Amino acid sequence: MMPRWNWDTVNFWPQLAFAFAGLELVSAMSEEVRDPQQVFPRAIFASGALIAIMYIAGTIAVLMMIPSKTVDPKSGVFQAITTGSTVYAWRE
Numbered sequence: 001m002m003p004r005w006n007w008d009t010v011n012f013w014p015q016l017a018f019a020f021a022g023l024e025l026v027s028a029m030s031e032e033v034r035d036p037q038q039v040f041p042r043a044i045f046a047s048g049a050l051i052a053i054m055y056i057a058g059t060i061a062v063l064m065m066i067p068s069k070t071v072d073p074k075s076g077v078f079q080a081i082t083t084g085s086t087v088y089a090w091r092e
Contacts, residue, residue: 009073016055 033039062071065080072079 012073 029036058077062076062080065084066076
């Protein structure tokens with residue numbers, strides 16, 4: 001479960017951070033929300049938890065489709081989709 005620190009996985013970390021982007025809109029929306037001091041912290045923590053759950057579920061799904069040694073860090077999800085559609089012979 002420990003990440004490997006090499007140049008092949010470096011581009012993954014900014015993508016992960018990009019999933020948490022959007023918090024800068026809080027200042028623009030603060031006047032439109034009732035009780036923003038209570039609502040925003042709850043929404044931030046809830047969205048952070050949901051994003052983490054989605055990443056964990058996606059990682060588990062990819063690792064169930066493809067052995068961990070063969071997963072390409074740059075296109076693992078598409079690799080899993082291709083493998084799954086080939087195994088199950090799904091076509092358009």
